[in-house]
Amino acid sequence: MNGDTADLGCDATRELMAELAAGVGPAEDRAAALRHIAGCADCHRELESISFVADELLSLAPEQEPPSGFEDRVLARLGPRAPRRLLWRRTRVAVALVAAIAVGAVTVWQVTSDDRRLAASYRRTLQTLNGRYMTARTIAAPDGSMAGRVVAYQGTPSWIFITLAYGAGAGPYEVRITTRDGREERLGVLDVQNGSGSWGTTIDMPVAGIAEVRLSGTGLPYLSAGFGARRPA
Amino acid sequence: MASGDADAAAAFVRRYQSRVYGLAVSVVGDSGLAEEVAQEAFVRAWRHAATYDPRRGRVPTWLLTITRNLSVDAIRIHHRHRIDPEPMLAGLAADPPVDPFGSHDLRAGLLKLPPEQCRPIVLSVFYGLTTKEIADQEGVPLGTVKTRIRRGLAKLRDALGVGSDER
Numbered sequence A: 001m002n003g004d005t006a007d008l009g010c011d012a013t014r015e016l017m018a019e020l021a022a023g024v025g026p027a028e029d030r031a032a033a034l035r036h037i038a039g040c041a042d043c044h045r046e047l048e049s050i051s052f053v054a055d056e057l058l059s060l061a062p063e064q065e066p067p068s069g070f071e072d073r074v075l076a077r078l079g080p081r082a083p084r085r086l087l088w089r090r091t092r093v094a095v096a097l098v099a100a101i102a103v104g105a106v107t108v109w110q111v112t113s114d115d116r117r118l119a120a121s122y123r124r125t126l127q128t129l130n131g132r133y134m135t136a137r138t139i140a141a142p143d144g145s146m147a148g149r150v151v152a153y154q155g156t157p158s159w160i161f162i163t164l165a166y167g168a169g170a171g172p173y174e175v176r177i178t179t180r181d182g183r184e185e186r187l188g189v190l191d192v193q194n195g196s197g198s199w200g201t202t203i204d205m206p207v208a209g210i211a212e213v214r215l216s217g218t219g220l221p222y223l224s225a226g227f228g229a230r231r232p233a
Numbered sequence B: 001m002a003s004g005d006a007d008a009a010a011a012f013v014r015r016y017q018s019r020v021y022g023l024a025v026s027v028v029g030d031s032g033l034a035e036e037v038a039q040e041a042f043v044r045a046w047r048h049a050a051t052y053d054p055r056r057g058r059v060p061t062w063l064l065t066i067t068r069n070l071s072v073d074a075i076r077i078h079h080r081h082r083i084d085p086e087p088m089l090a091g092l093a094a095d096p097p098v099d100p101f102g103s104h105d106l107r108a109g110l111l112k113l114p115p116e117q118c119r120p121i122v123l124s125v126f127y128g129l130t131t132k133e134i135a136d137q138e139g140v141p142l143g144t145v146k147t148r149i150r151r152g153l154a155k156l157r158d159a160l161g162v163g164s165d166e167r
């Protein structure tokens, strides 16, 4: 990661896991921890499992019937509204947020007023889905070094988001995807400036069907991310 | 809402209302406030959900997470005093006659924890207190609170058999 803030490190991040799992604590601490987690597979797994435990604990709370008429009052509030649009808006927030975290863009955290909810939303996106539907892979440069990351999310809709920080080139990258059944599809164009850029799109194939994401552009190094191994990068 | 949606919404509310309201009232401790929280949780959850499949047996985790977050917001707005986790601890200890959610291992694991680990975990997970707030309220050093929560959660994770560092 190319953050201008020192990395928090695994030990300090582990100290904050409970607060991350509950979505509480000072915003700067959580931002620093999430930044570390974006680049550390071990801590990412740790957060997933701790969050899983914390969320399961909630289901142990004693049941109690609400006051009579509760159901009608809730249904009245649900009203004649289309849920889909709202879902999509939230998904986009989650996309932007996850992407920001993936690049280590701290500023997003600092300018966000409703930070606690966003942290919770990020965490939910990760593990609501229990980590099964979201995966992050390293984009490798020709010399084998890390050129960026691609985050893929399996959902409605599914999407991928790519962030690059490599070299100093500028120009359009063609983004292509190879599927496990051998098809190739052009997804779109990612513009880079000074070697950096980010871009995302919805995809109409299951994430599990992706074999490789490839980026090529005139005068730009060829980059690719393999989706073979399950382990997040 | 289309009539199919309305049916699904009604089924959704009916199915989970006692769990959502139960969590809310355990945290906020006031029935009027708990109803507000529970209503809001269903409204948000319903808008958030792409689909609700009534055949799934479990409470959607996110439904309870939303309820918890709203409950925490509510107690932060409405009360500022010290939080007493004892009623919640007593409620957690009361094993339901039937445990349809397969949460037996977790409940047993929680009850086996020493109280000094169980209390801060409950204050953190259910009431949304920060480790600093727990340290202040319980009169225990911050580092000690962090260690206790960490050890306790690690044991619960083992009880559930979900991954750890060694995986």
Ligand SMILES: [Zn+2]
Binding pocket: A009, A010, A011, A013, A036, A040, A042, A043, A044
């Ligand atoms: Zn780490």
